[in-house]
Amino acid sequence: MRTGNKFGICKNCGRQIMWIRTKAGKNMPVNPQFVNYLEVKGGRERIVTDDGRVVAGEKCGPKESKDTGYISHFATCMKSRR
Numbered sequence: 156m157r158t159g160n161k162f163g164i165c166k167n168c169g170r171q172i173m174w175i176r177t178k179a180g181k182n183m184p185v186n187p188q189f190v191n192y193l194e195v196k197g198g199r200e201r202i203v204t205d206d207g208r209v210v211a212g213e214k215c216g217p218k219e220s221k222d223t224g225y226i227s228h229f230a231t232c233m234k235s236r237r
């Protein structure tokens with residue numbers, strides 16, 4: 156069953172975002188492009204997986220990674236503000 160439109164527009168920067176429901180039951184805005192990542196303790200990126208887990212990690216190439224996920228939009232949104 157589809158759960159409605161999961162895409163939206165960020166009010167801060169006007170970019171397209173995608174909503175993922177986390178395990179904690181919160182809707183979290185992420186960038187719609189998925190990335191390859193490695194789960195790393197203390198990693199700089201906040202990555203949200205398809206099934207709603209939020210993990211710390213680092214982006215990497217498709218060969219090194221086991222998983223794909225989405226970068227939390229908050230991080231990139233703040234970076235793009237001037």
Ligand SMILES: [Zn+2]
Nearest residue numbers: 165167168232
């Ligand atoms: Zn934004």
